[in-house]
Amino acid sequence: MHDFLARHLHPTPGKESDHKTKGLTLNSGWRYDLGEWFADSFSFAGKLGKLRQRTITLAHLQPGETVLDVGCGTGTLAIEAKIRVGTTGRVFGIDPGEEQIARAHTKAARRHIPIDFQVGVIEHLAFADQTFDVVLSTLMMHHLPAPLKRQGVAEIARVLKPGGRLVIADFTHKADRAGRATSFHAGGSRMHDLLTLLKEAGFERLETEEMPPARASSFPGVGFICAFKEEARR
Numbered sequence: 001m002h003d004f005l006a007r008h009l010h011p012t013p014g015k016e017s018d019h020k021t022k023g024l025t026l027n028s029g030w031r032y033d034l035g036e037w038f039a040d041s042f043s044f045a046g047k048l049g050k051l052r053q054r055t056i057t058l059a060h061l062q063p064g065e066t067v068l069d070v071g072c073g074t075g076t077l078a079i080e081a082k083i084r085v086g087t088t089g090r091v092f093g094i095d096p097g098e099e100q101i102a103r104a105h106t107k108a109a110r111r112h113i114p115i116d117f118q119v120g121v122i123e124h125l126a127f128a129d130q131t132f133d134v135v136l137s138t139l140m141m142h143h144l145p146a147p148l149k150r151q152g153v154a155e156i157a158r159v160l161k162p163g164g165r166l167v168i169a170d171f172t173h174k175a176d177r178a179g180r181a182t183s184f185h186a187g188g189s190r191m192h193d194l195l196t197l198l199k200e201a202g203f204e205r206l207e208t209e210e211m212p213p214a215r216a217s218s219f220p221g222v223g224f225i226c227a228f229k230e231e232a233r234r
Ligand SMILES: C[S@@+](CC[C@H](N)C(=O)[O-])C[C@H]1O[C@@H](n2cnc3c(N)ncnc32)[C@H](O)[C@@H]1O
Pocket: 021, 022, 023, 024, 025, 026, 027, 070, 071, 072, 073, 074, 076, 077, 094, 095, 096, 097, 100, 120, 121, 122, 123, 137, 138, 139, 140, 143, 144
């Protein structure tokens, strides 16, 4: 990740989450939001905000739908999703970082937006089969080692209703970038690998799009994947 984000958003010694995962947990609460604001304002040319808006647009959220934000961080995307699904819809957000979840609670409560934020991990989602109309995930997949990505995608397939929608946005892999921002720490995700995992897990009608690296900024570029869980599965 960008140096600034890496310095400010990585787990603080002594404050690491108790929720065990082999994923890279962030646990910096309000400091995450502050670091992100600085990074987006001064390094990423506002692209982080735009990618969340694009994720919401691609999800085509409808009033009354039930939505899960996996790796929700401090809840910014989940809050936006709840506004879209309205009072009849429900939004859940999970993240292993207790400080992230505490901050998400605070932000939603301040705006009187009811969202069920829980400490949890993608590899063991604490929801019944076929619970959600839509699952969202932004900038989270590159935090997971490959076996966990596979496990996580299978869990997403399990909790989605047949025909349910998944939208993933993640930094693109440095090897897939044309010479820009190659020092970006986590290496991002290879869209091709994610697509393979999604097909294996029974997703169909997969579509991708790209938000390319921003000129004169260190924004490394983001790939989006939209997919549907097959109707007959599970
Ligand atoms: C870069 S942050 C993105 C947070 C949020 N989605 C956003 O767009 O701001 C990645 C998040 O993934 C979370 N994460 C790491 N391992 C995870 C796991 N096994 N399951 C779910 N989330 C995980 C981290 O704690 C962190 O909050």
